[in-house]
Amino acid sequence: MSVKTTSFKHVSYLWDEAEAAKLAGDEVALLIYRSNLLGADLRLTNYGGGNTSCKAMAKDPLTGEETEIMWIKGSGGDIGTLTKSGLAALYVDRLRSLKNVYRGIEHEDEMVELFNHCIYDLASKAPSIDTPLHGFLPFKHIDHLHPDAAIAIAAAKDGKKITQELFGGTIGWVEWQKPGFDLGLQLKQCLDENPGIRGIMLGSHGLFTWGDTAYESYVNTLEVIEKCAEYLEANYGKKGPVFGGQKVESLAVEDRKKQAAKIAPILRGFCSSERHMIGHFTDDARVLEFINSNDLERLAPLGTSCPDHFLRTKISPLVLDLAKDEDLSDVAAIKERLAPSFEAYRQMYTDYYNTCKHDNSPAIRDANPVIILYPGVGMFAFSKDKQTARVAAEFYTNAINVMKGAEAISEYTSLPRQEAFNIEYWLLEEAKLQRMPKPKALSGKIALITGSAGGIGKAIAKKFVKEGAVVVLNDMNAERLESAGEEFKKEFGRDSYATAILDVTKETQIEAALEEAALAFGGVDIIVNNAGLSISKTIEDHTEKDWDILYDVLVKGQFFVTQGAVKVLRKQAIGGDIINIVSKNALVSGPNNAGYGSAKSAQLHLSRLNAAELGADHIRVNVVNPDAVISDSNIWAGGWAEGRAKAYGITVAELPAYYAKRTLLNEIILPDDIANACFAFTGGLLNKSTGNVLNVDGGVAMAFVR
Template sequence: MSDLKPTVSPAVEELVERSNRLGADPKNTNYAGGNTSAKGTETDPVTGEDVELLWVKGSGGDLGTLTAGGLAVLRLDRMRALVDVYPGVDREDEMVAAFDYCLHGKGGAAPSIDTAMHGLVDAAHVDHLHPDSGIAIATAADGEQLTKEAFGDKVVWVPWRRPGFQLGLDIAASKEANPQAIGCILGGHGITAWGDTSAQAEKNSLWIIRTAERYIKKHSKKLPFGARLKKYEPLAAAKRRARAAEIAPLLRGVASTDRPMVGHFTDDKVVLDFLASKNHARLGELGTSCPDHFLRTKVKPMVLDLAPDASLDKVSARVAELHEAYRADYASYYDRNAQALGGDWPAMRGADPLIVLVPGIGMFSYGKDKQTARVAGEFYTNAINVMRGAEGLSTYAPIDESEKFRIEYWALEEAKLQRMPKPKPLATRVALVTGAASGIGLATARKLAAEGACVVIADLSLEKAQAAAAEIGSTDVAVGVQVDVSNADAVQAALDATVLAFGGVDLVVNNAGLSLSRSLLETTEQDWDLQHDVMAKGSFLVAKAAAKAMIEQKMGGDVVYISSKNSIFAGPNNVAYGAAKADQAHQVRLLAAELGEHGIKVNGVNPDGVVQGSGIFSSGWGASRAAVYGVEEKDLGAFYAQRTLLKREVLPDNIANAVFVLCSDQLSHTTGLHIPVDAGVAAAFLR
């Protein structure tokens, strides 16, 4: 037996490097789209004999971030032997399970449906990509002729076929019949290229992509999407984003009718130019073509056919009409194709749009999380580029809707969905936490993000807010915004930033606060105003702005106030702070009574003094309270702990846990409640 210790083959290193380079440029392929492979010989550690292997990007991977661990590894002799047992196109889905019998060792990542393409094509290195330029030619009505004109005999046309074993056989046969060819255009789909070396395969892939780009640029008509319509010209940038923020909650509610969605907004010039054109409605109705695209975007978008400055009442009414029509049309699409194709199809997964196009404003896209929503938008931008190329050369002619249906409700796609991990408790929820750059706010933001929420860190310091957000995760998880909660315009700007970042808002934590420890006679009018402006007025402004968005979404929501035991307990030298906290505490009860009809729960958390990590305590409040109680400031946390029934110090994470429970399904029927998190302060017991 030879050495069983695994090594990284030079072929694998070359493949990963090539994949990363190709995947880094969106002109070459979309996120998680396409696949690459290499063939080579290694020593079988069991027999000591040479064995031919195929390394190919596994299912669900992304070329730009691919590592060796993301490759499926198969024995080439066994993989190619599947040709002898292939039962035909009607049963080709069975071949995916057969790939498991071809794995070498542990096999690496799960083989994708495109594995056959890479194994059957007689070339050491194969790339399958989804470049906009290549798909433009692939979806043109006369794509086969355009392929000949653009590439000569170096690239051949392979008619549309659903990804699978038969497509692999088709491409292999095409290469064998055209030995001069370096690749092919796959009708309605993308490109495949090959080479004897990794460098040659990459060079051939890029040659096809760049040649297609140059051909389109040289031969395209001047206005591929038709004349621009003044009615749909984009609003100025500031007005455009303000209007987008106004309508975002409405659109998210529409997109979340069947199941909650996170949203993404873009007003990229590519999108705005498309929507300002005469033909955007016709092309939108045709939908996308590349399987990667419409699996993320649904077969077509919903298009708002109003001027961008139409009144909000008119927008709301028209969106409701369009949504009803979209749902009916999608249900008809499902029924029509399920009946025509026969067989046992999965149940309809939802009839809401994943892409909503608003002329003059931009594009709203939706998904189960922020990344999915963002990628859906990127894919539809790809589709716009594809349509521009196809219309510029010819006529955009995507694959038939029956083929789209077969892929959308493909048993293999359904199985992939069933393998997805169970969502976290707060998945799809968007949280705005004020005063979240430190202390209780930061701990709360971390907890909500860990439980699946998208989080907006709002703080007086933009630098600290952004740093805290970056610590929690990427911008698909958390973003930082600046806010002075005592200023209504600043609060609205923070809400606008929230809904533009994630589509809407579901959960607000009123945590921003400060305190000045002074006796009644030492408390100035300015002291009083400052504390009430931040905590009493600030909480009111944030709750009002958030409630408006939540009501428009019609998805319910949660508002949580971080009040204090001081809202109940009367201590010395604390009149302004205690009164402001008492104001917050009663806001909880008042808003719970008012917002319940909209499914919005309003609750509070009453902590005792939280010293650790607190911005309030570190800015002078700690020293003042320590002086009041006659202890060293460093011992204040321990002092607070000893006066409680449980003799435990209250930490930021304890408050964060209480917020999570209030917003979780565990307390779905609870509103108007204050939860003490004070380790037991008898004087602050709720009565």
């Protein structure tokens, strides 16, 4: 196959001759290199979507003879991040011999277990359902991708005819069928009937392309997708305005964000009727073009075509019947307006399940929508975690691209409901879901910990993320916050956190931080009032400025952050936790501590008052009382350590040992100890506890609550 060009407009040519030369002779390494390049361009395939393979000779460990092996992306992988450990390796001859025992399409699923008898590498990843689609084709390198431009043609009413005309017969066509052994046989039949073709279009599904080398396969793939994209571009507008023209004009950018932040917790509350969901919001231009269009009402209910799309987005989205600039201040009235739409969606999904289910179908899953469209504002996605919600939004954007292209050249057709159900509730898909790790204690929870760029706050945030939550990191210091963000990104990934500058004495910054929580994740579940400072002075030395800042940060800060959070929590109406990091000084009287100690006492009683008021909303308010947490804490800056050392008649260097020795357990208290206490309150075992005080001070008898 001759290579024609390396210049493309609609896809990215990323092949580096020097890098590839280092891999010469290693077909598996070249497969991984090619796969990563393809996965790096989301115009070629979606996250986790598509499959790539190569066939090469290797020594059979049993016979010592050279034999043909196929390496293919294993089940559940992503080609953009694929490594050798993510590949399945199978004997080609054994895989192909399975057709001798194949009992027909009604026995499709039993073939997956038989793939294991074809494994060459015992450390191999589990083979995916796409394995036979590659195995029966003779080519050394094969790409199976889900590019929007190709699926737009594949999902068009007359996609087969368009494919034939566009490629002059050099791209074959196989009608829609669920992936599996029979589809692999159909691909081979299509090739046998059309020798010399360079690829095959799968109806409503995706694209197969190939080459004799990794490079030829890569360029062939780019060329075919480029041609599809050029064809779509040339036809946009010929049949009339895209999506029938604009019906609604978008709000200005900042107004969209404000409106989205207001509505997100309400939507999250509806979507979390069965379990806590995490949200994602986008006002991408492609999304706005679709949701603001005249054709939205016609196209949205049709649902998506590519299995990769609807597996993540559900069969169709929910479209909100709200004006873009709707006054959302009366939360009860908005909920009353929206409730029938959510009930109707759940009923639609239940009817879809009941109509399409088989005798052995898995139980119905969460009937709430995943994708919610708000004309003039943007798109929301809600799922079990941030990555899944974000990817769902990306996939629905892909579906929008497909609808746009199909409508431009013909008429968009979605997958029939029964076919969609057969994929969504496929027993093999269910088995894959059952193999996934069980949710962690804080999965689906959103936490905002004030002062979380360092010390106790950062330790709490890390603990929560490790237990499944997402967090809104915040700090007054932008440099410190940026550093914490980079640390979380490196350790936990970009979907684990958001950031916000927050001075708890400034109401506008409190509001902005909660808006960020709503935009990034859909709302908030856990508030930890941790931000603080300390001043240790004698009565004579205390100034009004000292007094005011202590009470502004510790007492007013705790109150106003709580006040703002309660508005969000009540919008969601799914309960929540407020934890206030107070101090043993709230209970213990000591010298040189009038301002700090009395402010801590105010924090403690304020917590009890809030617990009494918020119980009816299932919002729990509890207190953690630390003492002498020295490690990485700002509390020891600004002369506090010197003041406490002076009060006790010791040196600053002697403070840690001093504090430990005065406790009943003779223990030094660390930030992780406070984090563990916060998790104890939020991890699910104390859901019926509120108004409590948990001492984490090593045992200070004077601080016992009595």
